Amino acid sequence: MNPFVTNTYRGPAYFIDRKRETALLIDAVKNDRNLTLFSHRRLGKTMLLHHAFSLLDQNRYTTLFIDLFATRNLVHFAQKMSEVLYERKILHQSKFSKILGSLGASVSFDPITGNPQINFNITERSAVLKSLPQIFKLLSESGKKVIVAFDEFQEVNHYEEEFAEASIRTLMQEFPEIVFLFSGSKKSIMREIFTDANRPFFQSTQMMELHEIEQDIYENEIFLILERFHKKYDQFVIRQILNDTYCHTGYTQMVLSRIFNESEGEIDFPLYEQVGCDLLENYKIMHRE
Ligand SMILES: Nc1ncnc2c1ncn2[C@@H]1O[C@H](COP(=O)(O)OP(=O)(O)O)[C@@H](O)[C@H]1O
Ligand SMILES: [Mg+2]
Numbered sequence: 001m002n003p004f005v006t007n008t009y010r011g012p013a014y015f016i017d018r019k020r021e022t023a024l025l026i027d028a029v030k031n032d033r034n035l036t037l038f039s040h041r042r043l044g045k046t047m048l049l050h051h052a053f054s055l056l057d058q059n060r061y062t063t064l065f066i067d068l069f070a071t072r073n074l075v076h077f078a079q080k081m082s083e084v085l086y087e088r089k090i091l092h093q094s095k096f097s098k099i100l101g102s103l104g105a106s107v108s109f110d111p112i113t114g115n116p117q118i119n120f121n122i123t124e125r126s127a128v129l130k131s132l133p134q135i136f137k138l139l140s141e142s143g144k145k146v147i148v149a150f151d152e153f154q155e156v157n158h159y160e161e162e163f164a165e166a167s168i169r170t171l172m173q174e175f176p177e178i179v180f181l182f183s184g185s186k187k188s189i190m191r192e193i194f195t196d197a198n199r200p201f202f203q204s205t206q207m208m209e210l211h212e213i214e215q216d217i218y219e220n221e222i223f224l225i226l227e228r229f230h231k232k233y234d235q236f237v238i239r240q241i242l243n244d245t246y247c248h249t250g251y252t253q254m255v256l257s258r259i260f261n262e263s264e265g266e267i268d269f270p271l272y273e274q275v276g277c278d279l280l281e282n283y284k285i286m287h288r289e
Pocket of ligand 2: 047151
């Protein structure tokens, strides 16, 4: 098994550092503070949210992770929200089905992943919008503390409805018992949404920017993981990888993952030269903007 995960959260044993950030997030959740998490792409926002959620007692908290990537309007927003709720079976089923039914929504299953897909009739926009507060009301009656994380929230900035932000902000105000976390990658857009005095979300959340993991900490945790996996390594190679990848988590983990895969014996400089360098080149080409 490869300890350097590159897409899914696989538990605290493979999660590097972020102790301070995790504590901050958990503190916000426990003290009913809404929070906005922002940083450049692939620094670890999504993983951090999953990590923090995994530490919350599932008997007391309902944690919902809603990925808004590629949503273009509030109907999509409601759709994503409903899919997660449907899959997790958190809501009173008959009440939830009634809401979905009244919207003429149909449920289908993705043939590959098996995930439910809920299709709303887009022409029923106003009905879909009215359903959102009903869905949140059901959620708030679920008996546990509810935490909703909206990932890729910068998408809201381009929603077709001019009142999209205001509608979501109103939900937040109507359900103060629910904690809302907003996460997004376009730093400037995220800042504008939450700090522009003329916009609905102005000063409504605690702002938290995610930075690179500190190199010393990162290095030590990699050593520990490699030792746990009985893998021989040259410390200087690891240091070089962290330097070459600027400790940019997504980037660093990808190189570590490849190196680990390719290593039969020790992780040393010849191996890094063999696999690492063209990886770095590819990455640079991929991310040239
Ligand atoms: N603390 C961490 N420990 C180990 N891997 C991480 C950590 N944070 C992020 N990653 C890895 O880096 C990549 C990017 O992280 P992600 O959370 O998707 O970034 P973002 O949401 O900011 O774009 C993923 O492959 C993820 O597995
Ligand atoms: Mg993400």
